[in-house]
């Protein structure tokens with residue numbers, strides 16, 4: 001059976017390197033991904049097109065320059081962009097499409113698919129392969145996910161993703177969600193994992209067994225929180241399981257070793273704090289913000305993440321992290 005691997009190193013990995021990718025780094029990674037036969041890979045700010053801002057982190061290099069460099073290296077791979085309505089605009093999507101991007105993934109919180117309608121319609125009208133990406137999917141019961149995925153499909157999405165943004169799911173959670181979507185939808189289904197509970201590859205396999213045909217990964221697992229399913233490991237395991245990915249494993253390992261490993265700012269490991277992301281169900285890209293806030297207010301970053309998890313904060317509420325840290329600090333001061 002044929003599976004479509006989508007590498008997110010040059011987008012989700014952007015969180016992990018504080019949005020510091022350069023044209024040279026992107027060009028080298030894109031060249032390697034293309035030579036390895038990875039069918040799709042994503043390039044944009046970690047929070048999608050238009051994400052460069054004080055709220056989400058400023059990009060070192062304009063993402064359109066990164067996208068242009070990536071597209072220029074592709075002979076067979078196709079470049080995807082992520083767009084969160086409210087962060088990225090229709091104009092951002094049009095600019096990316098004019099550079100030769102072939103896929104758009106429109107991402108909303110799992111209960112807010114309706115805010116993606118216009119962007120999905122635009123992506124289709126631009127001739128892009130169009131994906132609806134349901135973030136923080138662990139927060140909604142199966143029926144809600146089915147309802148929201150059907151909305152995406154009705155707007156024209158050709159693939160709907162279950163996205164474990166917090167790395168909080170266990171294989172049974174993935175199986176339940178993907179199986180229900182497989183029964184309810186006509187379109188293809190994808191899965192995007194984070195490794196905060198060390199479940200990323202197991203969850204990805206559960207998703208495939210339940211009917212997902214698109215699966216995400218990142219080289220060296222470079223991504224928000226504890227990172228994603230590691231693309232080169234996934235390629236090897238999928239081949240061993242008898243799936244066809246069309247990926248040249250040695251070429252991909254070389255790209256991970258020679259291009260990605262040298263640019264990593266810290267090892268992509270499950271630290272105490274990234275474990276708490278998964279345990280408390282917190283958006284993975286909150287990790288570096290929590291670290292900044294912890295340092296600023298002298299608070300344990302795990303306490304901030306636990307509180308943010310209790311509050312069921314969702315993507316876009318990064319400023320809440322600083323409020324929580326400030327609150328914890330003020331309480332600590334009054335306790336003798």
Ligand SMILES: C[C@H](O)CC(=O)C(=O)O
Nearest residue numbers: 012046047135163165285
């Ligand atoms: C904007 C987020 O980083 C998208 C994503 O990769 C996720 O929710 O996971």
Ligand SMILES: [Mn+2]
Nearest residue numbers: 012165192224
């Ligand atoms: Mn992610």
